[in-house]
Amino acid sequence: MxxxxxxxxxxxxxxxxxxxxxxxxxxxxxxxxxxxxxxxxxxxxxxxxxxxxxxxxxxxxxxxxxxxxxxxxxxxxxxxxxxxxxxxxxxxxxLELSAYPEVPEMLATLKQRGFATGILSNGAPQMLCRAVESAGVADYLDAILSVEAVGVFKPHRKVYDLVGMEYGTQPEEVLFVSSNGWDAAHGKGFGFVTAWVNRAAEPVDRLPWRPDHILTDLSGIPELAGAS
Missing domain, CATH: 1.10.150.240 (Putative phosphatase; domain 2)
Known part of the structure; x- marks a missing residue:
């Protein structure tokens, strides 16, 4: 799909x-x-x-x-x-962490190409809103989903369920991107197409699932989404 x-x-x-x-x-x-x-x-x-x-x-x-x-x-x-x-x-x-340099352009490109975008995070809603506003990327995001909606942290399946509830998508219609290898792996186990942003060149986690894609930064995400 x-x-x-x-x-x-x-x-x-x-x-x-x-x-x-x-x-x-x-x-x-x-x-x-x-x-x-x-x-x-x-x-x-x-x-x-x-x-x-x-x-x-x-x-x-x-x-x-x-x-x-x-x-x-x-x-x-x-x-x-x-x-x-x-x-x-x-x-x-x-509360005002810097975004990685490629983030604004990457998100803007996704929106230009018609993809829905969003955040799925352990972060509390007020934390996420502050970070998004500080980084100047609020206009490029359709939703900010926090684990506070279900009261348990990742990688509980209830957290990943929030995506389908928000977008009306099947898991295989979602590209889930995380810098945490364990998060990308569990997202794969849930059914997402996943990309692990492995900036530190770490080994792959020994888990039942493996991310579909391993990247060094986020700049290639629009092309990856279009090819999936």
């Missing part, structure tokens, strides 16, 4: 999750972060994801803003950073 909708994970896919730590490290007064911002950004992201999985398994849901703060607290303690003002600044920057 031809692709009708292109749906994207948000954090790490459209928006650069390392941007908050990188930008804070460059600001005056945050010298303690300058030598460790990359480690902090990595740990922050890892704990953020781990906490979503653990909460989903345990049935202990909270919104992604809470998980993001919890992950940052762990990462700051691991880095030996005890600075309430820095924590507040990092959280504020997370």
């Amino acid at each position: 031809p692709i009708k909708a292109c749906v994207f994970d948000a954090y790490g896919t459209l928006f650069d999750v390392a941007a908050a730590a990188r930008e804070a490290a460059a600001e005056p007064g945050n010298e303690a972060l300058r030598d460790c911002w990359q480690t902090l950004a990595r740990d922050w992201r890892l704990k953020q994801l781990q906490y979503t999985w653990l909460r989903a398994v345990a049935g202990a849901h909270c919104d992604f803003w809470q998980v993001t703060g919890d992950g940052l607290d762990w990462a700051m303690e691991a880095a030996g950073l005890d600075d309430a003002a820095l924590r507040e600044r990092l959280m504020a920057l997370y």
